[in-house]
Amino acid sequence: MKRTASLLWSSILLAGPVMAADYKVDDAHSNIAFKVSHMGFSTMLGRFNQFEGSYFFDGDNPAAAKVDLTIQAESVDTNHEPRDKHLRSPDFFDVRQYPTLNFTSTGYEGTKESGKLTGDLTLHGVTKPVTLDVAFVGEGDDPWGGFRNGFNAVGKIKRSEFGMEYGLPGIGDDIELNVFVEGIRQ
Numbered sequence: 001m002k003r004t005a006s007l008l009w010s011s012i013l014l015a016g017p018v019m020a021a022d023y024k025v026d027d028a029h030s031n032i033a034f035k036v037s038h039m040g041f042s043t044m045l046g047r048f049n050q051f052e053g054s055y056f057f058d059g060d061n062p063a064a065a066k067v068d069l070t071i072q073a074e075s076v077d078t079n080h081e082p083r084d085k086h087l088r089s090p091d092f093f094d095v096r097q098y099p100t101l102n103f104t105s106t107g108y109e110g111t112k113e114s115g116k117l118t119g120d121l122t123l124h125g126v127t128k129p130v131t132l133d134v135a136f137v138g139e140g141d142d143p144w145g146g147f148r149n150g151f152n153a154v155g156k157i158k159r160s161e162f163g164m165e166y167g168l169p170g171i172g173d174d175i176e177l178n179v180f181v182e183g184i185r186q
Helices: 002-014 081-088
Strands: 021-025 031-038 042-048 051-057 066-072 100-110 114-123 126-141 147-158 171-185
Touching (some): 021 147
Antiparallel strands (some): 031 171, 100 114, 147 171
16 A cells, blocks of 8 residues: 555656646746837837736646736836836826726637637726737746746737827837746746
């Protein structure tokens, strides 16, 4: 009996980490960024410096994935303070009235390595469906005794569909979203 129990525990330990788990987004090793055309002459880059989130991931059943992200609109950062102040104003994000952007997934289609994550994005008080192309980056034990994994995602939205029409067409309507997430298994 002891030998059977010992073999069972050895099998469990050698099988590696359990794939199905909840993860907390590590904001120190994650990034939420965007790109937009400026007058057709250049591409302006920006990011949000404050966000939090969690997700559920099961490598054996990717369709079970769930994601929740909350982004602080006031943390918008384009590396130019006068522009950032304008982006926080009612012309754009109107951070006093709409302090957060939220994304809640509604489904995932694909494999562990790549697929399409659909969800509802609430921006500027408007909620619209969004699809992100997701790519698995990797996973493993970290030096602090935890387990992590990571994903990159890219998608596009039209800011005018969220009621942000200031500066069109000089400031592009098409916004590319880039999400780089590293999560810590809970």
